[in-house]
Amino acid sequence: MIKKFLVGIIALVLFNSAFANDSTKVALKTFSAENQHPVLYQLIGQILNTYHYRKVTIDDKLSSTLFDNFIENLDPAKVYFLKQDMDKLEAYRYQLDDDLMKGNVDKAFEIYNLYQTRLYDRIQYTFDLLNQDFDFSKKDSFEIDREHAQWVKSQKEYDALWLRKTKSEALQLKADGKDQKTYTDILRKRYYNLLKQLAKTKNEDVFSFFANSLTEIADPHTNYFSPRAAEDFATSMSLSLEGIGATLQTENEYTKIREVVKGGPADRSKQIFANDKIVAVAQGKDGEMVSVLDWRLDDVVGLIRGKKGTIVRLEIISADAINNKSKIIEIVRDKIVLEDQGAKKSIKVVERNGKKFRVGVIVLPTFYMDVAALQAGNKNYKSTTRDVKKLIEELKQDSSGPIDALVIDLRNNGGGSLQEAVELTGLFIKKGPVVAVKDHFGITKAEEDRDESITWDGPMTVLVNRFSASASEIFAAAIQDYDRGLVIGEKTYGKGTVQNLLDLNSFVEIDGKKLGQLKLTIAKFYRISGGSTQFKGVIPDIEFPSIYSDKEFGEEASEFALPYDEIAPQNYSSLNRAKTNLAALKMSHQARMDSSAGYRFLIEDIANVKESRARKYITLNETQYKAEMEIGEKKKKDREAQKAKLKELHQEEGNLILDESIQLLLDTQK
Incomplete structure (x- = not known):
């Protein structure tokens, strides 16, 4: 699946209402450009064209790419927009370059307003679905890799897609031992919290989201920071080694671990790795887990960051997890000096x-x-x-x-x-x-x-x-x-x-x-x-x-x-x-690897991870789901036992590469 890495925030829906504890119906706000946005948008385009290393050309090709990138950043899994929406929006494909030259961002806000309408509708539909009993005895599945999926063409297809999506979330909780009342309450709270989270979005966030859809076309390290995001960025740079010691990024609805800081709490835990996904965060040993799916990156960081010595618990989906099964990890916050x-x-x-x-x-x-x-x-x-x-x-x-x-x-x-x-x-x-x-x-x-x-x-x-x-x-x-x-x-x-x-x-x-x-x-x-x-x-x-x-x-x-x-x-x-003798060194290296249990373990690990990542569907049949989980858990325990033996032999991956580098050094001394 194509990975979208936007620096800053994933702006979503804003609801112009205070939330009562039992309310899920709120009025939508219509987003619109503020006075500074047209000039700012035009300025960003001029800077990209003049000062960026690539010297971005503003033409129809850029317009088409920006159109696709903005839509994909909003709806990468193709679960919100309908085909009829895309047919209507297609008229804008080759107009965004002209708008950039003029500083016109109206089309971006129009697209976003349609997006928030669709998203709000789907959240309300999910609440309705949670009032019914799910049948997990049927042979059905949910497509988790929708990179090549088509836009849904009808309301019937739309609702069926979201039924499968909601059932997959419910089944993961049910298979984890939650009864019906518990897992429906968890999901209701998850989407209710999403509504509260979405209420924080402002016109500035919509503009920032669109501006970053433009800047990342230049290259992934060129980013626009809104005034608030600029302050957060400065803070993150000065405090980048506080908290759990990990760099985060957004990918679709998830907050993902981009990098684990060497020597930090996450690194020392030996349980968090790059490409793991954070789905929920809790404070202390007993705090309630708060879902952070579809949350803004800065707010997720705010939940995870805290005083040195305090505990934060993370619900993580490992990169090699079977059926997106999550695990809870407890970390003591620290400062990396x-x-x-x-x-x-x-x-x-x-x-x-x-x-x-x-x-x-x-x-x-x-x-x-x-x-x-x-x-x-x-x-x-x-x-x-x-x-x-x-x-x-x-x-x-x-x-x-x-x-x-x-x-x-x-x-x-x-x-x-x-x-x-x-x-x-x-x-x-x-x-x-x-x-x-x-x-x-x-x-x-x-x-x-x-x-x-x-x-x-x-x-x-x-x-x-x-x-x-x-x-x-x-x-x-x-x-x-x-x-x-x-x-x-x-x-x-x-x-x-x-x-x-x-x-x-x-x-x-x-x-x-x-x-x-x-x-x-x-x-x-x-x-x-x-x-x-x-x-x-x-x-x-x-x-x-x-x-x-x-x-x-x-x-x-x-x-x-x-x-x-x-x-x-x-x-x-x-x-x-x-x-000078590289060919001979490679031969001696390969001979050692052919007889190395640690190397075989590494190759098997890579194959297992690739197999897990290649899965495009999650079954919605409870019996099949549990059987797959049992097989996965047994395989995981067997691997952990093998890894423990390798550790005793000093042949686990980290030592394997270090030890082999030493052997290669000695090869050069012959």
């Missing part, structure tokens, strides 16, 4: 052919620099390069003996400071270019290491995975291009772009109102060998298979991501240190 995100070292002692080798391992969760301490004149300010250099010196002078080789572990490192990526590379090369940056004017500038000193000149490898992005990719690519060390692991994320945050009030003033901000992609990163890290990412020299496919996670998963391309290589010389 800089020390938790700092580089850490360890030493692995490995014996081969009667000789012991000492391999240093440095785990680097992010590329950081304590700018505040630096500006305050603190000579001991923390930074990636300073900390790693210190750790390497300690490893070289360890009381049990110096290390023979070094592993830099960048798995799950989402990036950070470009300067630190350049300077860190300089610890392993004499001097030279590290990365090239090409701006929207077409001007290319190389970022270079000019310090001729080398901190570590011995054998080294770099570990990466699908969550290694941006600055991590710059460092890994430079080590690979210089042939300074092997890059081992999974293909990386592919985020090779640079963004700048623009205050829109600096362009125009409208009645003294705050206009918000535009996060704009203005440049791309290029390897010194000429290829961009954007989209393609870094392909490891020794590649491990990943649970996350290119089309599900990473830059390639975005329909509008900037493409891979190449520029002229920089002037540099290969060190010819790591890949």
